[in-house]
Amino acid sequence: MLHIDVSGVLVSLPALVAVGLAIGFVAGMFGVGGGFILTPLLALSFKIPMPIAVGSALCQKIGTSIGSFLKHRQYRHGEVRVDFVMLGASIFGVDAGTRLLGILADAGTFTNAHGRPVSIVTLTLEGIYAAMLLFAASMTVNAVRKSVRAPASDGHASSVAPLVRWGVPPYISLPEVGIPRVSVVVMAYIGFGTGLLSGLLGIGGGVALLPVLVYGYGFSIKDAAGTGILLLFVTVLVGTFEHALRHNVDLRVALAILAGSSIGSQLGARTTARVSNQVLRVSFAVLLLGTVGAIGIDMVRSLS
């Protein structure tokens, strides 16, 4: 009664709620979305097929990202023109990512040295996730070493940042963040990439967008955090639509996780107040590296 059938895999509902609770706790404690752990966890722990894990993770993200969207609207940080320029391309990116996931899923399996079938889509996505989480872990470790600093101390962007200098017309100005001229074309391609990652991996896409805005365009952290919110919210909506169209969304999975994470995020936020930032950063790096380790072990197991 407390188990549901997800594409032929029997999944415990209380376990899903517990995962949501844990993901929400991590999200609330560290101030991050938590989606980057969710999809690999659904695939690794519950053996849910990757396309369903991606679609359901995106669907539950609608519920968590609407809160961030409403909260950030109050502060009005960032440059909304960036969101609008990237939005159109991002929608095409989500479509491309969802189609790519379908192609990988249709590619089926190959046999390893011992003659066991290995799912191509699972192996590919695990590899991408491991690379992304390693990148995020390195960012966190750098922050622990205090070598990561905001590029502009006055809260405005630097006009000599690498992507600002790319001269592909047409251009627009970004007055809210103090950039006189940026290429619309370059920005649109970045939006496409964000959408592609979202449709393919079931994440908001901010893990890629934030470093681009901060290191590529020289945005301050505050402006970068406020800039992508509308883009990420719409990307998640479109991604869910695309995946629902292909029947990749299991509503029971999405809502069970959402139920747990609603409570977990509140508990996590309360815990944060009692722990030092340094301990938080180190625990976060350990969590990321632990997830990479779990993914790595699963990849080695399936290949050997």
Place this chain on the structure above:
Amino acid sequence: MLGTVLYIAVCLLAPLAWGLITYAITRAIERRRPPTVPPKKPAMPELEYYL
């Protein structure tokens, strides 16, 4: 066809409604009982809201 349209609509609206309800509840609780602990600077502002 109608089943697919309904399924997509529920996939989009159910988590959205859930998110809005929890946001409203959280706001209402914060208004009634403002946090006694002063707000803390984010531990990892470079990653906040994004991962």
